[in-house]
Amino acid sequence: MMATDEPGLSAAEQKAGTALRMALRDPETEARVTLRARTWLAGPSARRGSRVRWILPAAAALVVVAVAGALLGLRYGSSGGALVPTDSPTPIPSLPGTPGHFDNGEFSFDYPMDWPVLAYRVPESCGVIYLLAAFGTGGWELGTNQPQANGGVLCGLDSVTVPSGGIVVRIYWRGGGPAPMCESPAPTANETFGSAEALKMVNGDVTTWEFRWPDGQFFWSDDPIFEVHTSDAAQLAKAEAMVASFRWGAQAPTSGGLCSPTPAS
Amino acid sequence: MERELVVAARSGDEAAFARLLEREAARTFRAVLAVVRSPEDAEEVVQDASVSAWRHISGLRDEDRWAAWYRRIAVHEALDRAGRRPRLREISIDAPAGLADGVGATRDPTDGWDDRMVVLQALGGLSADDRAVLGLRFGADLEVPDVAAALGIPLGTAKSRLHRAIGRLAPEMGEHDGDR
Numbered sequence: 001m002m003a004t005d006e007p008g009l010s011a012a013e014q015k016a017g018t019a020l021r022m023a024l025r026d027p028e029t030e031a032r033v034t035l036r037a038r039t040w041l042a043g044p045s046a047r048r049g050s051r052v053r054w055i056l057p058a059a060a061a062l063v064v065v066a067v068a069g070a071l072l073g074l075r076y077g078s079s080g081g082a083l084v085p086t087d088s089p090t091p092i093p094s095l096p097g098t099p100g101h102f103d104n105g106e107f108s109f110d111y112p113m114d115w116p117v118l119a120y121r122v123p124e125s126c127g128v129i130y131l132l133a134a135f136g137t138g139g140w141e142l143g144t145n146q147p148q149a150n151g152g153v154l155c156g157l158d159s160v161t162v163p164s165g166g167i168v169v170r171i172y173w174r175g176g177g178p179a180p181m182c183e184s185p186a187p188t189a190n191e192t193f194g195s196a197e198a199l200k201m202v203n204g205d206v207t208t209w210e211f212r213w214p215d216g217q218f219f220w221s222d223d224p225i226f227e228v229h230t231s232d233a234a235q236l237a238k239a240e241a242m243v244a245s246f247r248w249g250a251q252a253p254t255s256g257g258l259c260s261p262t263p264a265s
Numbered sequence: 266m267e268r269e270l271v272v273a274a275r276s277g278d279e280a281a282f283a284r285l286l287e288r289e290a291a292r293t294f295r296a297v298l299a300v301v302r303s304p305e306d307a308e309e310v311v312q313d314a315s316v317s318a319w320r321h322i323s324g325l326r327d328e329d330r331w332a333a334w335y336r337r338i339a340v341h342e343a344l345d346r347a348g349r350r351p352r353l354r355e356i357s358i359d360a361p362a363g364l365a366d367g368v369g370a371t372r373d374p375t376d377g378w379d380d381r382m383v384v385l386q387a388l389g390g391l392s393a394d395d396r397a398v399l400g401l402r403f404g405a406d407l408e409v410p411d412v413a414a415a416l417g418i419p420l421g422t423a424k425s426r427l428h429r430a431i432g433r434l435a436p437e438m439g440e441h442d443g444d445r
Contacts (some may be wrong), residue, residue: 009428009431010432010435012435012436013431013432013434013435015435016431016434016435016438017402017403017431017434019384019438020299020384020388020399020403020404020434021403021404021406022381022384023381023384023385024295024296024298024299024400024403024404025295026294026295026298026304029294029304029307029308030290030291030294030295032308033290033291033294033308033311033312034287034290034291036290036312036315037283037286037287037289037290037315038283038286038287121277123319123320123323
């Protein structure tokens with residue numbers, strides 16, 4: 001068990017082993033690491049932990065625990081969820097009827113209850129993409145990762161099929177990647193919902209809204225992205241209403257002012 | 266019990282995954298610390314390894330191999346980091362005065378912070394692979410077969426690497442007296 005029990009070692013080597021064992025003890029950090037493990041959540045907090053850990057106080061993990069009890073997840077049942085109060089009116093009509101409501105503490109949004117859930121919480125494309133949910137009246141299929149002869153892996157992308165008059169919505173974020181870069185000038189939002197700033201892009205029948213962190217920039221990993229596939233105007237209007245209900249929550253991610261101008265000293 | 270947790274985690278049960286992580290986090294941290302030699306970096310490595318494990322646990326077919334699989338991810342992450350930044354934190358700016366003058370041949374290696382720094386500094390004289398085997402054996406307190414499993418190397422290789430590494434560490438610490 002102990003280093004001093006290692007057979008075939010000199011006294012000095014055994015002593016080195018003992019010293020090494022003691023040197024590698026770090027109760028404070030070990031406690032923090034264990035706490036973080038215990039409070040594991042596969043949501044954005046955990047995923048981006050490696051990137052923003054230098055700005056997150058250890059207490060944040062405790063906050064996550066408190067929030068965990070309130071984690072809702074998308075509701076599959078027929079009963080509708082309550083609408084969240086919005087912090088400012090939006091120019092887009094609300095969803096008809098009683099929409100479902102998603103809130104993970106970091107962000108929230110409403111969604112139509114008549115769109116079947118096609119997928120929920122799926123790491124895909126070798127983990128580069130984390131699909132929070134796909135729903136709508138079309139189809140969704142997980143991509144297949146294919147091992148290559150050279151030992152690499154061809155990461156499969158998921159695919160959607162949209163029937164005439166139908167819609168598929170993917171809500172996802174890009175995972176991992178390098179630390180965020182501060183672009184100057186930063187890309188600017190072209191739509192704002194409450195205090196949430198979005199970059200809307202249209203490519204044929206695919207419309208995307210990317211939400212930047214409250215103090216972040218667009219195109220960072222972990223930005224929530226709503227990707228809407230439809231050519232139907234009524235369906236698109238419902239999707240727009242869903243997107244318009246997006247709000248950052250109390251646990252919204254922060255870069256700690258990474259890209260803020262450094263105040264003069 | 267662990268098998269059940271792995272099965273549950275594989276199907277997306279985050280609570281089960283948390284329990285698996287909790288069991289391994291501290292010892293994995295210690296193993297990784299030997300490789301990267303910075304508590305901050307080691308903490309980051311463990312976190313990155315946890316994220317990677319979550320993303321890929323669906324591909325873990327053998328439930329009994331969870332611990333070895335997770336440690337291997339962490340060690341590889343640490344080796345990768347050590348390779349990228351081999352000597353970034355050789356001596357902390359907070360290191361005690363006089364540390365850079367030598368490795369303290371007369372120090373008692375069981376004494377406090379100074380010697381901890383000495384040991385971490387001495388590890389810098391070893392290859393990352395040697396640090397990994399030492400970290401798994403003396404940091405994570407793994408038996409040699411488990412060290413081999415975590416590194417994905419044969420048992421004999423692990424044994425010889427372990428002896429070689431500890432043999433190299435002792436003189437780095439200024440404690441080698443040639444006795445056997």
